[in-house]
Amino acid sequence: MAHIVDIHLRFTVMTDQRVRRITVVLYTQLVETILKLPIHERLSEEFRNRIAQGIWAPGSQLPSEAELCREFGTSRGPVRQALAALRAEGVLTGGRGRPPRVCGQVQSQSFSTFLSFTEWALSVGKVPGQRTQEIARRTASEEAASYLCLPHGEPVVELLRLRLLDGVPAMIERTSFVLPLGNRLFDFDTDSGSIFAFLLEQGADLFSARHTIDAVAAGEQDAALLGQPVGTPLLRERRVTSSSTGSPLEYSDDRYLPTLTNFTIENNVQHRAGLVRVHTA
Amino acid sequence: MAHIVDIHLRFTVMTDQRVRRITVVLYTQLVETILKLPIHERLSEEFRNRIAQGIWAPGSQLPSEAELCREFGTSRGPVRQALAALRAEGVLTGGRGRPPRVCGQVQSQSFSTFLSFTEWALSVGKVPGQRTQEIARRTASEEAASYLCLPHGEPVVELLRLRLLDGVPAMIERTSFVLPLGNRLFDFDTDSGSIFAFLLEQGADLFSARHTIDAVAAGEQDAALLGQPVGTPLLRERRVTSSSTGSPLEYSDDRYLPTLTNFTIENNVQHRAGLVRVHTA
DNA sequence: TAGGTGAACTTGTATGAACAAGTGGCGTTT
DNA sequence: AAACGCCACTTGTTCATACAAGTTCACCTA
Secondary structure (H helix, E strand, O other): OOOOOEEEEEEEEEEOOEEEEEEEEEEOOHHHHHHOOOHHHHHHHHHHHHHHOOOOOOOOEOOOHHHHHHHHOOOHHHHHHHHHHHHHOOOEEEEOOEEEEEOOOOOOEOHHHHHOHHHHHHHOOOOEEEEEEEEEEEEOOHHHHHHHOOOOOOEEEEEEEEEEEOOEEEEEEEEEEOHHHHHHHHHOOOOOOOHHHHHHHOOOOOOEEEEEEEEEEOOHHHHHHHOOOOOOEEEEEEEEEEOOOOOEEEEEEEEEOOOOEEEEEEEEOOOOEOOEEEEOO | OOOOOEEEEEEEEEEOOEEEEEEEEEEOOHHHHHHOOOHHHHHHHHHHHHHHOOOOOOOOEOOOHHHHHHHHOOOHHHHHHHHHHHHHOOOEEEEOOEEEEEOOOOOOEOHHHHHOHHHHHHHOOOOEEEEEEEEEEEEOOHHHHHHOOOOOOOEEEEEEEEEEEOOEEEEEEEEEEOHHHHHHHHHOOOOOOOHHHHHHHOOOOOOEEEEEEEEEEOOHHHHHHHOOOOOOEEEEEEEEEEOOOOOEEEEEEEEEOOOOEEEEEEEEOOOOEOOEEEEOO
């Protein structure tokens, strides 16, 4: 799907001896596109809703496939596809002869919710906040350069922000953007909200991310910003976000106060965990 | 599938005025069962191998579905099921008109590899080790009782072990087992290897697990065992393992040296992360 | 040379059918 | 009461088919 939402045409026009700017916006038929979602995606969305709303409570059995087919007027294929999607996330179990059951309590998070602090905070009912400490174009640190696959001495745009939940310091974000992305940030008020949303709006091709989670002691800067003593254990998430062609766009070192935030995953015999334990030499 | 591997029949017999014990073992046809794996599971296994061995390198395109069908002599269904399994783990991407590509560098880990320190260590080519500090039956700690859904004052079997990688201290494991499971451990040499494997062998129904990851400062005991100063940041994984009926069997508080171990996950637009960020009040 | 057209190929979606394999309930037998 | 056999129902697996929708590339045209 092309996913073009609208097309902006900007003209500079002379009329009546005055210069005017005209913007013409062509809206494409997004509504059509949404309504034309494939059946099985509409189904899995519907199933997710029912589970979230408790209509299908944890532990309870779902209707049989045949019943779901009758209810939604489709064949077994799409119904099974929708169920498989939820099974792959560990939300459902079931086996031969046994109707599917709601199994996991932990809801998975979409790509954007997991990447964006702002979107995540809103999804858990908190007010996100941010205090930009610094935004600068400078030579990439060794670590950033290696993660971003940049030659030594290449410049990047570095951003240091303190992130807040309901006004309370919760996380420190040190991000390095490759130049094509980073340069756009100078036109953006980094105190106003989600960079992720801004970049997506600008058409950035943020496609995949690799997250590495460990623990570090708070340095002096961390401690001062978070209002904690130096040496406090912090939960660190390092992240490389790449485009759909696989070239790295952004490297971030996020340090969370572990009393406010943690990471959770569910796992079972049928469902391999996406998370892996890694040994570092 | 029943998954009965063998049946042991033990007799005590009098012959020639001597008491003998005879064990008769009935082996069931496991080989048959393995060979009878459904086609799509055999395919996804084969695909996983090819990716691991680099036959299908990251970034490279896979053969088209039609070719795979020809190669394995099946219809499109099973091939697509196998591809879907890998896609659900974020290993493959692709879209309409575009042959699938190997995308993630991070291999997912099976339930048992992720749960068992021993199995994991072997899978990354390290020699796992353990020094049992203590095994005891005592009243559950408040935290363990709450995670295991036990009434206040209920006894559990607590185990404290130092885990090693190639002889180097890497993790501290504090596990509480509910009695039916824990009591069996007194018949087991906890210095000899994997408790997880032992319990499975005993027929324990370890089905699902919820993992919570955060950071803590090393206490005195942690510091002494790991040979680190008090206050060193440790990467903590707390885990509740449950049976297939959902009743908790085991609670563990594992503290890793973050210089040796971390957790990694991959994520993309098409593939929701199983891992979620959680706010703790 | 730049750009459009169309054919060949690819994957995504959906249907219908058939059989394999496991679950649970019922009644009967031991 | 426990064990067994049977039946109805459920999910898992596989096939064959058809069409929708996107990609790629060679070719033609302006």
